[in-house]
Amino acid sequence: MTLDRPLRADAARNRRALLEAAAAEFAERGLDASVADIAHRAGIGKGTVFRHFPSKDDLIAAIVHDRVEGLAALAVSLLDADDPGLALLEFMDAAAGHQQQLDLSFLRDAAGVNERLDGARSELFTAIIALVDRAKAAGAVRQDVAGMDVILLMCAPNHVVSFVPDADPDLWRRYLGIIFDGLRPEGAHPLAHPSPAV
Structure with a gap:
């Protein structure tokens, strides 16, 4: 199917x-x-x-596709938000929260998954970049931050917490706060390296 x-x-x-x-x-x-x-x-x-x-590979691909598609739909829905900075934070909070509830990141390496995600991943990345651009235009995010920076940071809160034995389930929120403060223009210092290409 x-x-x-x-x-x-x-x-x-x-x-x-x-x-x-x-x-x-x-x-x-x-x-x-x-x-x-x-x-x-x-x-x-x-x-x-x-x-x-x-096949099991078809099932795995559908799970990952479903998660990516859901995040893309959320990102698109937030593009009309009145506060672009809060919209970006809401998206990053939801992305990290979903991963914390059920970490399926390892499924992306299963056979046949990545080639089936091209369309959904492209839609997600396009929407995230648009969220970042709106937040930058509103002055809520520093000008030297690119959409790809946020894409790469989406999973960081949970990745960091994975190294803490018996971590509190909400500990990831602390690191999301640190990440989001780093995206803000207040007190920003020049970044040492350009953002990678999408």
């Missing part, structure tokens, strides 16, 4: 339950999670899994 084919309401519910169950199962067990366990967790038959996704 293609990722963008319209689904009946019941099929869409099954697909959503399946993606949520698979995401949780992969987060707990890694890529060795079985389709049988995923189906059981979702409360559907194993055959239903394979009707939606012919």
